[in-house]
Amino acid sequence: MTGDELRALFLEFFEGKGHKIIPGSSLIPQDDPTLLLTSAGMVQIKPYFLGELEPPSRRLASCQKCFRTTDIERVGDTSHLTFFEMLGNFSVGDYFKKETIAWAWEFITQHLGMPEDRLWASIFLDDDDAFNYWLDTGMPADKILRFGEEDNFWGPAGDSGPCGPDSEIFYDLGEEVGCGKPSCAPNCGCDRFVEIGTLVFMQFNQDKNGNRTPLPKPSIDTGMGIERNAAVVQGKTSVYETDLFVPLLDCVSRLSGKKYGTDNEIDSAMRVVTEHSRGITFLIGDGVMPSNEGRGYVLRRLLRRAALFGRRLGLDRPFLKEIAEITIRQMEHVYPELKQRQDFILNIIEMEETRFGETLNSGLELIENIMATPSIKSTKIIPGEDVFRLYDTYGFPVELTSEIGASRGFTVDLEGFDREMDKQRQRAKAVQKFGSAGMVKNGVNNIVDIMTTPFVGYSGTKQRTEILSMLVNGDSVRSIAQGQEAGIILAETPFYGEMGGR
Ligand code: SER
Numbered sequence: 001m002t003g004d005e006l007r008a009l010f011l012e013f014f015e016g017k018g019h020k021i022i023p024g025s026s027l028i029p030q031d032d033p034t035l036l037l038t039s040a041g042m043v044q045i046k047p048y049f050l051g052e053l054e055p056p057s058r059r060l061a062s063c064q065k066c067f068r069t070t071d072i073e074r075v076g077d078t079s080h081l082t083f084f085e086m087l088g089n090f091s092v093g094d095y096f097k098k099e100t101i102a103w104a105w106e107f108i109t110q111h112l113g114m115p116e117d118r119l120w121a122s123i124f125l126d127d128d129d130a131f132n133y134w135l136d137t138g139m140p141a142d143k144i145l146r147f148g149e150e151d152n153f154w155g156p157a158g159d160s161g162p163c164g165p166d167s168e169i170f171y172d173l174g175e176e177v178g179c180g181k182p183s184c185a186p187n188c189g190c191d192r193f194v195e196i197g198t199l200v201f202m203q204f205n206q207d208k209n210g211n212r213t214p215l216p217k218p219s220i221d222t223g224m225g226i227e228r229n230a231a232v233v234q235g236k237t238s239v240y241e242t243d244l245f246v247p248l249l250d251c252v253s254r255l256s257g258k259k260y261g262t263d264n265e266i267d268s269a270m271r272v273v274t275e276h277s278r279g280i281t282f283l284i285g286d287g288v289m290p291s292n293e294g295r296g297y298v299l300r301r302l303l304r305r306a307a308l309f310g311r312r313l314g315l316d317r318p319f320l321k322e323i324a325e326i327t328i329r330q331m332e333h334v335y336p337e338l339k340q341r342q343d344f345i346l347n348i349i350e351m352e353e354t355r356f357g358e359t360l361n362s363g364l365e366l367i368e369n370i371m372a373t374p375s376i377k378s379t380k381i382i383p384g385e386d387v388f389r390l391y392d393t394y395g396f397p398v399e400l401t402s403e404i405g406a407s408r409g410f411t412v413d414l415e416g417f418d419r420e421m422d423k424q425r426q427r428a429k430a431v432q433k434f435g436s437a438g439m440v441k442n443g444v445n446n447i448v449d450i451m452t453t454p455f456v457g458y459s460g461t462k463q464r465t466e467i468l469s470m471l472v473n474g475d476s477v478r479s480i481a482q483g484q485e486a487g488i489i490l491a492e493t494p495f496y497g498e499m500g501g502r
Contacts, residue, residue: 003230003244006112007063007334010087010224013107017099019089020057024064027286028295034158036295037067037283041088042157042200042221048092049162049202051216058094063087063226065282065335069298072305075275076268078191078238082302083279085226093217098133100199100220104169105137108197112233118172120145120186120193124152124165130201134167151187154200154221162215164203171196171232196232197224240271244330248274251326256313269309276306277323284345285338290352300352307356308400318353321346356395363394367404380409384416391417392424457494466491 001009011021025044029035035043041064048055064086074080089103108114120143123130127146134144146152155163170186170193178184178192186193202219204212227239234242240249240260249260252270260270283299290300306320324346332339370376370386382405390396402412456463470477471487480486 001112001230001233003226003242004334006230006233007085007087007226009111010107011061011063013111014059014061014089014103017059017089017103019059019061022056022060022062024062024085027065027067027283028288032158034156034160036069037298038064039066039068039157040064040221041066041086041223042090042155042162042202045090045092045221046157046161048090049215049219049221050205055092058092060090060092061088062090063334065286067279067283067298072298072301076272076309078240078271079194079228079231081225081227081239081275081279083275083282087224087226087229088222089220090222091220093219096218096220097129097199097201100201100222101130101133101167102137104197104199104222105139108169112229114171114232119143120170120172122147122152122168122170122186124148124167127152127165127167127201130165130167145186147187154198155202156206160206160208162202162204162219162221163206163212164201164218166198166200168195169197169199170194173232173237177237191237194228194232196229198222240274245274247326247330248278248323251323252277252313255319255322256310256315258313266313269312272309273306273313273315273320274323276302276309277320278327280306280320280349281324281327281338281345282335284348285335285341289348303349303352304356304395307353307360308397311360316357318350318357320353321349324349359394360396363390363396364404366390366394367401371405371408371410376410380411382410382412384413384418384420387412387414387417388420388424453490453497454492455494455496456492457496461494463490463492463494465493 015021022044024041025038027038029038029043032043032046038044041062042049043064044062045055045060047053048060065083066086067083069082071080072082075082089100091100108119109116116138119139121134121139122145123134125146125148131141131144131146135141152166152168153163154166155161168186173192173194175184175192179188179190181188184190184192186195200221200223202221203215205215206212227242227244230242230244231237231239236242239245249270252258252273253260256270258266258270260267280299280303283295283302288295288299290296290303292300303320307318310316310319325342328338328342328345338345367382367390370382376382376386382401387398387401390401391398398412398414398417405412467488468491469489470480471489472480472484477486
């Protein structure tokens with residue numbers, strides 16, 4: 001069964017159970033300041049759960065593009081992804097636990113054909129209803145495990161919103177795949193039990209302080225990652241061996257001349273490059289642009305990681321565009337926006353990767369110079385200050401500096417680097433305080449009636465205006481003497497204010 005077939009089968013199955021199929025939404029959440037990126041199928045369902053909007057039907061199902069920043073560092077293993085597709089069925093105050101569990105079981109065993117004896121379930125501690133509905137499916141009691149909030153309570157997505165106890169479904173890949181411990185079971189942490197689905201029993205709206213109030217009606221939110229389920233039905237132990245990833249991995253292999261499956265480190269680098277290239281393509285396709293903050297930074301970080309891991313495979317010229325092209329070709333029938341924005345996506349990738357390549361090259365030159373400094377050449381230790389400068393100014397990860405150093409017999413002063421990082425954090429904290437605590441000698445301190453200075457810089461960079469107030473040491477003054485330092489507050493300003501002092 002291909003990934004495409006799996007996606008279609010899921011939607012058909014739930015359509016058959018009276019669900020309205022709705023299109024997935026953008027990776028950039030609409031009107032949702034609590035989230036950086038769409039991280040689950042339920043994101044667009046939130047206003048329905050909260051009773052803020054009337055749903056087009058009480059039963060909905062979708063295939064949703066998702067992006068999870070929490071897993072970036074884990075990418076490279078066999079199952080964690082930043083970008084993935086989530087299949088979900090939702091009940092907005094309609095059916096609840098009984099149907100959800102029965103239908104998940106029916107779909108997985110009868111339509112995906114997963115053998116019953118490979119399946120396990122986990123439930124929230126005291127959720128006896130869920131326990132009994134699992135028993136009804138035929139699941140033996142000893143394969144229904146109970147866990148606390150950490151494992152079996154889902155949400156909210158972001159800092160507030162709908163949440164509730166959940167039940168997870170696991171597939172046992174077999175003893176030979178895992179840690180081999182007799183105690184190995186779902187949530188062990190090894191690769192043996194793959195979580196293939198989550199059924200959330202949405203019951204609460206949680207506020208920013210963690211207070212929970214009941215939702216208008218108990219509701220359902222389920223999620224099944226296509227990639228992991230495709231791996232199971234295709235008899236693979238890794239998502240990268242499914243038809244969803246093989247063409248991309250082949251492309252990385254062709255570009256780098258490296259074979260997948262021969263060396264652990266090479267394999268892991270190939271997986272990172274493959275996964276990140278796919279994620280980058282979808283992010284730009286939905287309008288995310290590289291930048292130093294927010295979702296733009298997520299994109300930039302992903303692209304840089306992909307380029308760096310590419311170097312480990314010997315790819316030192318821009319190459320990400322080529323993997324993006326394959327991604328677009330492979331996914332455009334499901335996500336036509338990729339094809340529509342193809343030129344734009346490829347251009348942005350190429351520009352950003354080229355720019356990073358130049359940064360990387362200047363950084364490499366700098367490392368050469370550092371290593372050639374006589375005092376450093378003799379100790380063979382790259383000082384923490386230099387490692388930090390490479391990191392801070394050139395975006396050079398410490399591990400890269402270490403690796404380059406090691407290849408020439410140098411070590412890096414990691415403690416010194418950590419000290420510099422600490423200093424940086426202190427500086428950042430001071431800057432944050434700057435704006436609010438009146439640390440600027442001549443900044444606003446006691447003046448509360450002037451809130452915002454109108455910014456006129458969009459129409460011109462010169463402005464004739466009035467001085468509203470003058471400040472010395474944070475206090476308003478009527479006059480200042482020649483030579484005295486002071487701050488002034490203007491009626492309008494063409495200066496663009498970003499943060500305190502800038
Ligand atoms: N919201 C749950 C999840 O993301 C189920 O869809 O796992």
